Amino acid sequence: MQDAFFYIFAFLTLVFGFLVIANPFSRNPVTSAMFLVLTIVSLAGLFVLLHAFFLAAVQILVYAGAVMVLFLFVIMMLDLKEEERRKIRKLGVVGGLISAGAILAIFLSSLLKREALLGAVQSPAVEGGTVPLAKLLFTQYLLPFEIVSVLLLVAIVGVVLLSKKDLK
């Protein structure tokens, strides 16, 4: 049953991910953003299958909620027209496919040498609920947690500064 769900969610993730970068029907950035939302939601499904319940919720709330709303706001604000078809750069496509193929080759060659993965637990018991994660976050990782809050403050100040009308 779980395996069937894995294949469904993995398939959906990859199909939606493909539609983000290359949609044969529309070149409007809004459709890309919508498919990115769907990709993120199906990734959250995979997180649930991995028993990372808290992260699945955060993924939907923060990514599909906040980040994608920000994206759609900006697309709306810039009032982007349907992207006109330009000539596809052969060099860009070839370069992209070569680099992606190289990464795939490296990954597959390391996957075939299975030694590194032999340490993997066969029947894992770790549960990513809110309580165990919070215990770790507020004890062992307290300092990084506080630093991240400072980082968010810096981002807020930076965004306010950047979006002022008369940017020097």
Added chain:
Amino acid sequence: MNVGLEHYLVVSVLLFCLGLVGVIVRRNLLVIYMSLELMLNAANLALVAFSRYTDSLDGQVFVFFIITVAAAEVSVGLALIVALYRKRQNAHVEDLTTLKL
């Protein structure tokens, strides 16, 4: 065949490659940015899978931090794109050639 760590890693690496191709091939700045998000999410998936199959929660804490930093990164990056668009009225990487010799 039981679904194991390898299956999740294959999905993750495929998603990463999709994002990489998107960054290189597409020329709309916003779509490039979305492809970057795809790559980040692929890395997240790999980390969560490793965390599950090595029986430790550290990977999930790491993903939590990555999501936070990605949110900050998106807000700053989109503000930069908006500022750029105000100056140039366009979001196409090919028309931004100030640094070209």
